[in-house]
Amino acid sequence: MFEGIYVAIPTPFKNGKVDERALREHIEFLIEKGVDGIVPCGTTGESATLSYEEHEEVIAITIDQCKGRVKVIAGTGSNCTEEAIRLTKFAEEVKADGALLITPYYNKPNQEGLYLHFKAVAEAVSIPIVLYNVPGRTGVNMLPETVARLAEIENIVAIKEATGNTNVTTEIVNLCGEKITVLSGDDTTFFPLLAVGAKGVISVTANIVPDKMAEMFKKFMEGNVFEAQKLHLELYPLSKVLFIDTNPIPVKTALWMMGRMEKEFRLPLCPTTPEKEEKIKETLKSMGVLR
Secondary structure, three states: OOOEEEEEOOOOEEOOEEOHHHHHHHHHHHHHOOOOEEEOOOOOOOHHHOOHHHHHHHHHHHHHHHOOOOEEEEEOOOOOHHHHHHHHHHHHHOOOOEEEEEOOOOOOOOHHHHHHHHHHHHHHOOOOEEEEEOHHHHOOOOOHHHHHHHOOOOOEEEEEEOOOOHHHHHHHHHHHHHHOEEEEOOHHHHHHHHHOOOOEEEEOHHHOOHHHHHHHHHHHHOOOHHHHHHHHHHHHHHHHHOOOOOOOHHHHHHHHHOOOOOOOOOOOOOOOOHHHHHHHHHHHHHHOOOO
């Protein structure tokens, strides 16, 4: 259902408000460059600091701009199960293709709590659900055995796996088979995860070079592994520098340098240091994306 290059987009702000024009233009740029889907209101979209109204606004704008040309997986996760259900119901109402739900952060639920959380959301809607495991952000790690339990629920169809550990994806694929699709949630391990059974990525790097990410995936799926590896190695420095500071600070800074959106964040996020900004600029120049 969800395979290929999905882009975790930043939420552009201007004077404290969602910048609709920049949002629409960035989505259009990504579609023109051949991505398979757009993911608004995830970690990269600063979802934790969006109001309910802004969250719904960004999802609705994204769906309207995509117009069915690519899929939209709306970020609807929360550390409150009722809040996650509310946001996921909205995504379903406005006809998103799927909903991305992060593991509840800060609460640190155990494995049974994780299972019951996702089960409750899945039973409240019919929209396809993509689980999101990123323990470096949330403080909780969803084990492959829990993913396997959740894969038995009909509308839980995929997982964004962002531990950066190929063993985790290998275990999920072995336990679940075709019941669930693994999408890499970490650009630097996208290529290795393809080798152990992942079928795509929810990418930050694709905000900058969507065509190259799409080409790498295409080459791999065609069986041209060495060409895919060359692209992976070429993109690796960019993927690294986009996490030189807390995501989405570097990618938003890069997009500002490219003239795609303002360098504006919601507190507690703030601009990076001049030294890190210079490293981002140098990397963009080496990739040929800055004139």
